[in-house]
Amino acid sequence: MVPMPASKTSVTLTVNDFTVLPLHYPPLPSYPQASTHYLYLRANAPKVPTEDTPRELFLVNVPVDATEIHLRSLFADYLGGGRVESVAFEGTKRIGKGITAPVVSAKSRGKKRKRGAENEDVETEQEVGKLPEVWDRELHSSGGTAVVTFVDKPSAELALKEARRATKSGRQIVWGAGVESKVAPLGSARYSMHHAMRYPDPAALQQSVDDFMTAFSAQEAARAKELSRVRSVPDADGFVTVTRGARTTTAAREEDVEKKEEAVRKREKKKVGEDFYRFQVREKRKEEQLGLVRGFEEDQRRVEEMRRRRGKVRPE
Template identity: 40%
Template sequence: MASIPKTLGDYAVLPIQLPQPQSIAHLPPATHFLYVRRNAPKIATADDGRSLFISNVPVDSTEEHFRALFASLVGPGRFESISFEEERRRQRKKGGGSDSDDDDSESDFEDFDAVMPRQASSLADLQSRKRKREGGEKDEAEEGRRTAINALRKQSQLPASWPQSLHRSGSTAVALFADPKSVDIVLKAVAKLHKALASSQQYPAWPSLPSSSLGAPWLAGHNRLAYPNREELRESVDAFFALFNFQEAEAAELARRMRNVPDEDGFVTVSRGTTGGAGRGVAARQQEAALARAKQLAKQERQRQDMTNFYRFQLRERKKEEQLELQRKFQEDRKRVDAMREKRGKFRPEA
């Protein structure tokens, strides 16, 4: 058996033996390599000292897998939790785009927000920023509105079509331990493991959990979940359209109330109304679009003219072309004069 390197750069190599499916039980078991090091993110946090950065996690990894793995290495009670790459990405988006710490915040429904009314989301963001500037707290009506929207959003979620979500191949995770000493013990256990492998050649076994079975059971579960109950599906679709219509009507009411409200600089945004009929508004929008298009074309033409004689070689080429054009016109005029002379014949003045 080929020797396994103890380290790879800053990472310690942790080999594990994956469970062998019964369909290929006659083949030798597969070996997977985890790469671990102390967590050192660019933006430091209070838990960096007791966390471990893990790379190349298996695609079906769960918290139960790593809890059992570290328990077999250093004993139970030291591993606390783990956050995978997808979860950390969602938390970063949630922290940057939401002002709520609830688990049911609006940022948890990213795919749902992509199909919501565009005007509703824009006006909601504007109102949220204005509330933050004014330092106002959420009243009971606002809290009730958010609770109702989150309830509708939960109800509008379609049933899951996969029994388990898989991680991206080669993804990462951050394992959190009870204290910094536990991280040292884990790294020492990984180093001792390589010494034991030299004699026993036995890799730590990756825990086999019934809830994370892949292969045929995983595909069979997907085939079963791909056809949900019609009543549940109808309730989800009805809740989605109810929420869509609710936010659309709310956006129209909010736009009406904010039409003549001055902003922080004291300016009032004047919106074009439809007092003179719908046709006048349509014609005005078409005229504005035509003017904007004409301005864009004029700007592009000015840019093209400014760049015509910008470089020295362009000036030389232009002068050469002008000289050739003058020579060509001179030859044409000379031929024209010769032709006129031949046509008139020899001139003989009278005696």
């Protein structure tokens, strides 16, 4: 962020493939001077494109206080009104890490299921058991990046075109205008809220732990069922691996399955030629040797017969 120039000067429109977009910061009590932050935009071009790549914009030098609400407001109010579908910030950390399992979370308990398979999958396959968060707003590192996904490709192209037009015309874009009441405040209020959120309600914390353990138990049961099914499937020779003792732990079951898979891989490596095992190859070689011996004996009999009929055989 640099101080805003007193007079209008020529502004660089592009840097490499990026469009330069100046963002105006009004004076604040903590910094009573107007300033300008430069945001860089271009069409997203990852090494491995996806079906969403044509409707994505890649942003560099994202403001540290940027939120999804800020970027939605930026494109809706200043850059063509394109509808933003989602925003992915670089290095965004999920503070409350949970577990994904086909278990209804506490928030969805008591709600009626919506009809349709898609809605049912969305409701049942979700992250549950997340610990309460201790920050009400995420901040980013300086010079961070983000990928903005629009609802369609024309919206992304229009937003990039409007950014070039706004930079060329010198139109002032005020960062965060109109969203002050929609995002959590910064400064001392942020840390006061952080201090309060560090001590969550015991009931909410216990509910989060219970949801996590319920989901974890469901995952373990599903995994044990799948391992049991795999262990009961005969291998290529028609044998089923039987283990001694009641090994009920997950690690033991996974070890058994790994050993069985390793044995199958070893047997497959022993295959030679047209899917013959080694003992089959040995039998085939014996048969070939016996065939050669029989052929040699047959040739000897033919030579003796020729000698009896024509006399001594002379070499050519």
